[in-house]
Amino acid sequence: MEDTTDFEAKRDIAAIAVERYKQGRLTRRGFIAAMGALGILPALGTKATAQAKEIIVVNWGGTAKDILQEVICDTYTAETGIPVIVDGSGPSAGKIRAMVESGAVVWDLCDSGAGSAIILEQQGITQPIDYSIVDKSKVLEGTAYNNGVGNYVYSYVLATNPKLLGGNVPQSWEDVWNVKDFPGMRTFRKSVRGQLESATMARGVPLNEVYDVLGTDDGIKAAIAKFRELRENIIVWGSGSDSQNLFLQEEVAIGNIWSTRAHLLKDQMDAGSFNVSFNGGVIAPGIWVVPKNNPAGTEETMKLIAHGQKPELQVKWLELIGSGPINPDAAALVPAELAPFNPSSPENLATQILYNDEWYAKNQIAAEELYVDALIN
Amino acid sequence: MPRINEKVSYWMLVVPALAIMVIFYIVPVLGIWKIAFTEPATGIENFVAMAGSNAVKTSFVITFRVAAITTVGCLFLGYIVAYAISNYASKLTPLMLALVILPFWVSVLIRSFSWIVLLGRSGIVNDTLRGAGLIDAPFRLMHNELGVLIAMIHVMLPFAILPMLTNMRGISGAYVLAARSLGAGEWTAFRQVYFPQTMPGVMSGALLVFVLSLGFFVTPALLGGGRVLMISEYITYQIQEFLNWGLGSALSVALLVATALVLLIAARFVNLRSALLERK
Numbered sequence: 001m002e003d004t005t006d007f008e009a010k011r012d013i014a015a016i017a018v019e020r021y022k023q024g025r026l027t028r029r030g031f032i033a034a035m036g037a038l039g040i041l042p043a044l045g046t047k048a049t050a051q052a053k054e055i056i057v058v059n060w061g062g063t064a065k066d067i068l069q070e071v072i073c074d075t076y077t078a079e080t081g082i083p084v085i086v087d088g089s090g091p092s093a094g095k096i097r098a099m100v101e102s103g104a105v106v107w108d109l110c111d112s113g114a115g116s117a118i119i120l121e122q123q124g125i126t127q128p129i130d131y132s133i134v135d136k137s138k139v140l141e142g143t144a145y146n147n148g149v150g151n152y153v154y155s156y157v158l159a160t161n162p163k164l165l166g167g168n169v170p171q172s173w174e175d176v177w178n179v180k181d182f183p184g185m186r187t188f189r190k191s192v193r194g195q196l197e198s199a200t201m202a203r204g205v206p207l208n209e210v211y212d213v214l215g216t217d218d219g220i221k222a223a224i225a226k227f228r229e230l231r232e233n234i235i236v237w238g239s240g241s242d243s244q245n246l247f248l249q250e251e252v253a254i255g256n257i258w259s260t261r262a263h264l265l266k267d268q269m270d271a272g273s274f275n276v277s278f279n280g281g282v283i284a285p286g287i288w289v290v291p292k293n294n295p296a297g298t299e300e301t302m303k304l305i306a307h308g309q310k311p312e313l314q315v316k317w318l319e320l321i322g323s324g325p326i327n328p329d330a331a332a333l334v335p336a337e338l339a340p341f342n343p344s345s346p347e348n349l350a351t352q353i354l355y356n357d358e359w360y361a362k363n364q365i366a367a368e369e370l371y372v373d374a375l376i377n
Numbered sequence: 378m379p380r381i382n383e384k385v386s387y388w389m390l391v392v393p394a395l396a397i398m399v400i401f402y403i404v405p406v407l408g409i410w411k412i413a414f415t416e417p418a419t420g421i422e423n424f425v426a427m428a429g430s431n432a433v434k435t436s437f438v439i440t441f442r443v444a445a446i447t448t449v450g451c452l453f454l455g456y457i458v459a460y461a462i463s464n465y466a467s468k469l470t471p472l473m474l475a476l477v478i479l480p481f482w483v484s485v486l487i488r489s490f491s492w493i494v495l496l497g498r499s500g501i502v503n504d505t506l507r508g509a510g511l512i513d514a515p516f517r518l519m520h521n522e523l524g525v526l527i528a529m530i531h532v533m534l535p536f537a538i539l540p541m542l543t544n545m546r547g548i549s550g551a552y553v554l555a556a557r558s559l560g561a562g563e564w565t566a567f568r569q570v571y572f573p574q575t576m577p578g579v580m581s582g583a584l585l586v587f588v589l590s591l592g593f594f595v596t597p598a599l600l601g602g603g604r605v606l607m608i609s610e611y612i613t614y615q616i617q618e619f620l621n622w623g624l625g626s627a628l629s630v631a632l633l634v635a636t637a638l639v640l641l642i643a644a645r646f647v648n649l650r651s652a653l654l655e656r657k
Binding site: 190 | 430431432436493498520598602604606618619621
């Protein structure tokens with residue numbers, strides 16, 4: 001099976017965090033003060049216990065590392081006295097595997113993806129999640145695997161610039177493919193991830209049948225044909241910052257981009273010139289995995305995962321970096337002005353489908369080839 | 378002190394450069410060839426996959442088309458510049474030369490980004506034209522092949538000018554004067570006497586620009602909008618997006634072979650030694 005984890009998306013979240021710091025939206029002090037005010041931070045270190053050893057959490061670096069440290073790890077330390085340290089060196093499936101096979105495991109908890117989680121489970125590299133400690137009901141349905149559990153979410157969303165469109169904004173993917181009524185350039189990702197789904201919906205396929213239709217050769221070909229039809233109106237984005245620039249420079253009026261980038265654009269664009277719709281969105285989770293024989297032990301690591309599921313911490317993720325809470329209950333705590341940008345709010349969940357890693361494992365490479373051909377040939 | 382034998386001193390001068398070429402170029406290139414034939418399995422399956430792919434074919438066509446148009450554009454503009462500098466600039470020659478060479482000091486990345494600022498939908502060119510009331514809707518000057526060509530011709534221009542200039546400066550003005558005094562018109566004298574003498578310069582400029590353009594990456598990636606997918610970008614795409622080192626390597630082998638073929642074919646029509654080594 002192919003590893004279909006979207007490492008680009010993970011790196012992108014790290015890159016976004018850097019921008020937030022640059023904008024001065026994140027300071028450690030301000031954050032701790034806010035947490036104190038919310039009553040989340042009790043007096044630091046009161047419950048320090050002697051038996052506790054440290055837990056090492058690994059993600060993809062950048063300032064996402066610092067945010068993970070502050071939001072989930074430091075608050076855990078404050079509650080339990082157990083030191084938790086974030087390492088930003090990028091826990092690719094290959095690295096986790098090499099570590100477990102060499103018997104020198106130093107990582108306890110890794111920010112992985114569904115594709116990697118499935119492969120690592122098949123290869124016997126990771127441990128089962130202990131669902132007596134980690135609460136299955138506190139993660140989005142479909143993101144609780146045997147050996148991996150949801151961590152945060154981001155979506156592929158329909159972003160538009162109402163100003164460029166003269167107020168005439170597409171509401172669905174069908175509208176996006178209607179060049180006559182909605183003129184202007186569109187942007188799609190330089191990869192089929194989260195894109196063929198849009199084309200399939202544009203054919204009028206209902207949400208719950210999208211992956212069934214894409215599961216057939218004809219379904220894939222039809223989606224590709226939709227891109228061939230639209231290509232004169234397409235500019236392709238490679239990196240998350242590409243997609244952001246295309247909107248900022250008004251090169252495109254419509255696009256299928258990451259919700260995390262949309263979260264930044266809503267602050268950067270003038271009022272009335274940026275809009276996001278989760279109608280027909282594709283929601284993708286980050287997945288926690290625990291390597292076998294991790295030094296901190298299974299139970300301690302499971303407790304840390306369970307700690308991170310708390311709605312009030314999950315909301316911080318959204319506020320600080322734009323990736324949404326994996327715990328749908330957190331939606332109630334999301335400030336009103338951020339709610340429309342929350343991928344996992346009940347309203348937004350109702351109009352989206354969950355990214356299907358199994359489909360990608362089976363079909364992605366062949367589909368990519370056809371996709372590139374449709375765009376350039 | 379004993380005199381070092383001439384042969385030894387020759388090799389002492391050549392060996393460092395040769396060693397660098399072998400260690401940092403030849404060996405890695407052989408590594409790439411090896412990957413192309415061994416990953417994911419030993420055999421020619423990467424090349425079979427490549428030959429069966431329409432996207433690869435289109436990408437090769439785009440690559441050669443962009444390189445060819447860039448070459449023609451560079452030769453046309455470059456010839457005029459080189460001609461003006463070598464025949465009319467006299468006192469201004471150092472300044473003009475400096476202006477030709479100056480862009481070399483700015484990275485290709487920065488120059489390509491500058492074109493984004495100029496050619497964008499709300500870029501300087503479109504804004505000026507709209508402000509002057511000449512157009513209603515902005516032109517699509519980039520995120521297509523036009524944008525890639527404009528920027529590539531700009532980037533490659535010095536590579537066309539310099540060989541032609543060296544060549545032209547070695548041509549004595551006496552030939553044209555002789556032709557004129559024998560009754561040839563200005564145009565005839567240029568076409569029949571001057572122009573043929575500049576062919577070695579034109580050819581070496583053409584080869585240089587064409588071969589460099591074949592492997593171009595930055596400019597098409599930035600200005601092509603993803604739809605002017607040249608081979609080098611396609612290689613990056615295979616390796617970064619799919620970790621498909623086998624096919625990526627096979628593509629680069631194919632590009633290298635195609636480039637070598639171009640040189641071989643060129644060699645049938647042009648004397649490569651005089652085009653590339655002796656610029657007079």
